[in-house]
Amino acid sequence: MRIGQLSELTGTSRRLLRYYEEQDLIASTRAANGYRDYGDEYVDKVLQIRGLLDAGLPTRVIRQILPCLNSPRTISISDATPETIATLEQELNSMSERIRCLVRNRDAITSYLDDVRDATARQAA
Template identity: 70%
Template sequence: MRIGELSERTGTPRRLLRYYEEQALIIPDRCANGYRAYDERLVDRVLQIRGLLDAGLPTRIIKRILPCLGKPRTIHFSDAIPPEMIATLENERDRMTERIRCLTRNRDAIAGYLDAVLTNDD
């Protein structure tokens, strides 16, 4: 498939797909005329990348864990995970947990403010 179809099927802008390619997160085939040809399996791969980015992982870490991922939500451990990778993932998990705490605190503060404002309007 061409980049436009991959973009439509994944909801990912073409420019972002090219960025994923620059980062070696996806690797399209090349046709004889030099055009990129995106394999069907890249639809799932792009969705995985987007999910990992949405979770807050940077592309440098995503690049390292992509080989362990099969279809979405499936993880394959082909060999031992290096200790530095475990430490990196633990740090990212802890960073996300702290962001969740902060977001929860902010959400609760906004909800409290809205409750106070809406109660005072009566």
């Protein structure tokens, strides 16, 4: 698929897709006319990259762990430095805290909606 299609399917700008390529997170082949061509597997990969970036991971860390995410049973990071491990541990802790916060907020909104719905039902009755 061409870059425009990948952009549309993932909601990622063409500029970002080119940046991901510059960072060696994705790769394309070139058609005879010079257009980038991506395999279908890149839709999921780009969405995964975006999720990891949204979670706060830097591209240098994503580049190292991305191969592991494609085949989780064969995790092998030959160049996992203590710094990389520390970064991943920090990111894991940060993600866990954000998840706890999201769960609290979800539960509060659920409770609020339940109360509003109950009040609306009582008024209607």
